[in-house]
Amino acid sequence: MPVVAARVNNQDVVIITENGRKVVPIKPICDALGIAFESQYVKLKEDEFLSSTIMLSITVAADGKEREMVCLPIEYV
Numbered sequence: 001m002p003v004v005a006a007r008v009n010n011q012d013v014v015i016i017t018e019n020g021r022k023v024v025p026i027k028p029i030c031d032a033l034g035i036a037f038e039s040q041y042v043k044l045k046e047d048e049f050l051s052s053t054i055m056l057s058i059t060v061a062a063d064g065k066e067r068e069m070v071c072l073p074i075e076y077v
Contacts, residue, residue: 008032015074018057023071025059041070050076 011032015022026044030037044050053076061067 009034014059016057016059016069016071018055018071022074023055023057024074024077025057025069025071027069029077044070044072 008029009032011028013024013028013032015024017023026040027037030040044054050072053073055071055073057069057071058066059069061069
């Protein structure tokens, strides 16, 4: 279950515990900072180190529906 970790520009940033590991969805951070998620996702996939840390996680979005979210382990955010 997601836990609100902080607020960035009046938007919640959550931490998800999955298989005992804490991960952070990237899109809400991009939204809060006003930057395009798509270009940041491309940069993550192209990064030699971070590309191996990207995870896909199912979480409940703000609209109450389950969504697949691109996440990074909390220690890399």
